[in-house]
Every structure is written in structure tokens, then in C-alpha cells.
Amino acid sequence: MCWHARPMTSSCAAWRRSHERPSSPRPDYSPDEMMTIAAARLLWPGCVCFVGIGTPSAAANLARLTHAPDIVLIYESGTIGTRPSVLPLSIGDGELAATATSVVSLPEVFSYWLQADASNVGFLGAAQIDRFGNLKPPSSATTRSRRRACPGRRRAGNPPSMRSRPSSCSSSRRAVSCRAGFRDQRRFLGGHGERARSGHARRRP
Amino acid sequence: MVITDLGVFRPAAESQELTLVARYENVSVDSIRAATGWPLAVAKQLEIVAAPSVEELRALRDLHERTRLAHARPAEKRHRANGS
Numbered sequence: 001m002c003w004h005a006r007p008m009t010s011s012c013a014a015w016r017r018s019h020e021r022p023s024s025p026r027p028d029y030s031p032d033e034m035m036t037i038a039a040a041r042l043l044w045p046g047c048v049c050f051v052g053i054g055t056p057s058a059a060a061n062l063a064r065l066t067h068a069p070d071i072v073l074i075y076e077s078g079t080i081g082t083r084p085s086v087l088p089l090s091i092g093d094g095e096l097a098a099t100a101t102s103v104v105s106l107p108e109v110f111s112y113w114l115q116a117d118a119s120n121v122g123f124l125g126a127a128q129i130d131r132f133g134n135l136k137p138p139s140s141a142t143t144r145s146r147r148r149a150c151p152g153r154r155r156a157g158n159p160p161s162m163r164s165r166p167s168s169c170s171s172s173r174r175a176v177s178c179r180a181g182f183r184d185q186r187r188f189l190g191g192h193g194e195r196a197r198s199g200h201a202r203r204r205p
Numbered sequence: 206m207v208i209t210d211l212g213v214f215r216p217a218a219e220s221q222e223l224t225l226v227a228r229y230e231n232v233s234v235d236s237i238r239a240a241t242g243w244p245l246a247v248a249k250q251l252e253i254v255a256a257p258s259v260e261e262l263r264a265l266r267d268l269h270e271r272t273r274l275a276h277a278r279p280a281e282k283r284h285r286a287n288g289s
Contacts, residue, residue, distance in 0.1 A: 029257050031210035033265060034229050037257040039208045058268065065264045086272040095275075129207060131222050131243045 036062060039123070048072040048119040056123040057087055074119060078109040211237045213254065217246065227252035 029037075032055070039059035043049060045068040051060045053075075061084065064071045072081050077091040081101030088096050097103050104113075113119060126135040207214040213227040224246045225237060230253055238245050257265075 029262055033257060033262065034254075035208055035210040036265060037261045038213065038229065038254050040261070041254075042206070042208070058265070061268060062261070062265050065268065066261060086275040087268065089276060126207075129223075133207065133216060133221075133223055 043068055043071060046070050047121055050074045050114060050119045050122040052124040053090055054125040056125050060123060074113060078104040078106055211240060224248055227254050229254045230256045
């Protein structure tokens with residue numbers, strides 16, 4: 001599938017207008033594909049990656065299909081070492097459990113894998129991020145209607161505390177803003193050591 | 206580390222503010238500054254991320270195409286195809 005065959009959104013069109021050099025040949029990849037592939041390149045063979053749904057899932061599985069066939073993927077639903085042939089719709093997708101090495105309970109995956117720092121990388125998507133890395137996860141919520149946020153975002157406070165945590169989001173003034181709409185996932189709070197002073201981090205974030 | 210569709214950011218050591226450390230091959234620093242909601246700091250040694258290779262693009266598009274076809278099928282047939 002080439003760039004021209006993809007359904008073009010307004011953000012894609014804006015990206016092309018702002019980044020395409022007039023004299024160069026038309027790029028045959030989209031900004032989303034570039035972001036996904038750049039993220040996949042950061043994962044290494046043998047790494048243990050806690051994966052979020054969406055772009056992180058696509059990037060992690062792309063790494064598995066290309067340069068890191070032995071990467072261990074863990075999804076929030078407790079599927080460990082999963083090797084899906086297609087991308088899951090959600091963490092509850094049967095494809096994850098059907099292709100996993102092991103399936104454990106939610107308390108186990110959070111207590112003994114995620115919080116025990118058994119993974120090398122926590123990889124999440126974000127709808128909005130501020131200058132100090134505080135995230136607003138992907139959701140349908142606006143600041144006026146927080147109840148519409150996607151389920152699960154309350155549990156997502158753990159991966160941002162991990163040592164290595166790539167996040168992916170699309171760039172726009174709203175997405176990459178001075179201050180996220182609300183800090184559901186705290187990273188450096190206000191910067192300049194505020195996180196360490198607040199007692200949020202047991203370890204270096 | 207933060208990866209967006211324009212570049213890659215890392216927190217600065219002192220201020221912990223996200224700093225641009227890499228840009229994609231066909232994206233300018235000015236356009237990244239324009240899309241960022243704060244005065245963006247840029248690393249002294251800015252890396253340039255190479256464009257996707259043919260193999261990477263093929264693998265990603267095949268994955269998305271398999272996903273699209275699988276999710277277009279009724280759930281019952283999908284699970285039967287998976288043998289579950």
C-alpha cells in the first residue's frame with residue numbers, strides 16, 4: 001500500500017504540505033509509518049517490552065517481525081511472550097492469549113512483572129504530552145468530560161515510572177503542549193527535580 | 206524518551222525538559238518547533254533518523270493489511286481460523 005492509496009486525513013495533508021520538499025520525489029510513506037518504524041528500531045533483540053495498544057503494539061510487533069524475533073512482549077491483560085499474527089483490537093483480544101507463552105492474572109502481571117521492574121521497556125501511546133513528559137493517554141475525553149476517557153488509563157501510571165519508557169504521539173501544538181490537559185501519567189511533574197521531591201519515584205525515572 | 210511523527214525527544218539532565226535529540230530525514234527543525242507548544246531546546250548533536258527501508262515498510266504494511274482482513278471477518282470465523 002503506497003502513500004497515495006491511504007485514506008488521507010487532514011493532519012496527514014498538513015504534514016505533507018509542511019514537510020515535503022517541492023523538488024524531492026513524493027515520499028512513499030506516511031508520518032505515522034515513520035513514527036512506528038522509528039519506534040521499532042529502538043527495541044533490541046531479547047528485550048522484554050511492556051506494550052500498549054495502538055502504535056506501540058504496531059512498533060513492538062514490527063520489531064519482532066524484522067530485527068528482533070526473540071523480543072518478549074507483555075500486554076496488560078497478563079499475556080507474556082505473545083506473538084500475534086495480527087494486531088490486537090484491545091488487551092482483551094483473544095489473539096494475544098492464543099499466541100502467548102504464558103497467561104497470568106492481572107495481579108500477577110502488575111505485581112510481579114510490571115512493578116517488579118521485570119521488563120526493560122514500557123511502551124505507551126499518548127494523546128497529549130507536556131514539556132516535562134507528563135502524559136494524557138489516548139482517550140475520547142476532553143478536559144470538560146473526563147468520564148469519557150478510555151478504560152484502563154487509571155492503571156497506566158506504572159509504565160511512566162520505569163527507567164526506559166518510549167512514548168509515541170502525533171505532533172501538533174495541542175498534542176505537544178506546554179502543559180497536558182491533566183497529568184494522568186506523571187513523569188517529571190514540573191521538572192527540575194520536582195518528581196524526586198514529591199516522593200513519586202522510588203527509583204530514578 | 207518520546208517518539209512523535211516529527212522526531213525523537215529526551216529529557217534534559219538538569220531541567221528534565223524534553224529536548225529534541227533526533228529528527229526524521231525529511232522534517233526540518235523549524236517545522237518541529239512550529240508544532241511544539243513550548244520554546245523547544247535542540248540537542249547540540251542532532252541525529253537524523255533515516256527514512257524507512259523497503260523491508261520495514263513492507264513488513265509494517267503487511268501487518269496492517271493482515272490486521273484489517275482479520276478484523277473484517279466475523280469474530281467466530283476469526284477464532285476458528287486461529288484454531289482457538
